[in-house]
Amino acid sequence: MTTPTKTTKRPRGGRADPHDPHFFTCALDGATLDPTGYCPTGHGYPAFVWFWATGGTNPPYPRWVKVMTECPIACPICTARLDWAGGCLRCNGSRTPDDLATWTFPGDRYDYDTSGHWMKTVTGPQAVLSDAEFSAVLQGVRQMMAMKPST
């Protein structure tokens, strides 16, 4: 792994928007990221990137700022930003979020690699519930069964 220097070629100009991947450079290997934020050198999404900040609360500007990345992938159901596990905090991967039994991980799962890149490890959607979610589902089923008239 090489540490990028000030001579590393980075995109010029741009907005100080940490969510806009167009002006980002991988902070781990200096590669120019594709428009989705993917690093062709690390074969994953870098955990840290440089971006060209033109304004903000910590002058001087403009300058290069190193920031931690968020998962750039949108939820296929509600278009909110997914987390790295492929989960969606807004809709819980369901078109009927009130029904816990329908919760899913709508996206792919990414795990942090030793190179500092997020690597895809599971292709979504994943119909997996966490322990807490599973317990909630079980509780709901028990309540339904308890409402049935006993014979």
Ligand SMILES: [Zn+2]
């Ligand atoms: Zn990289």
Ligand SMILES: [Zn+2]
């Ligand atoms: Zn969603």
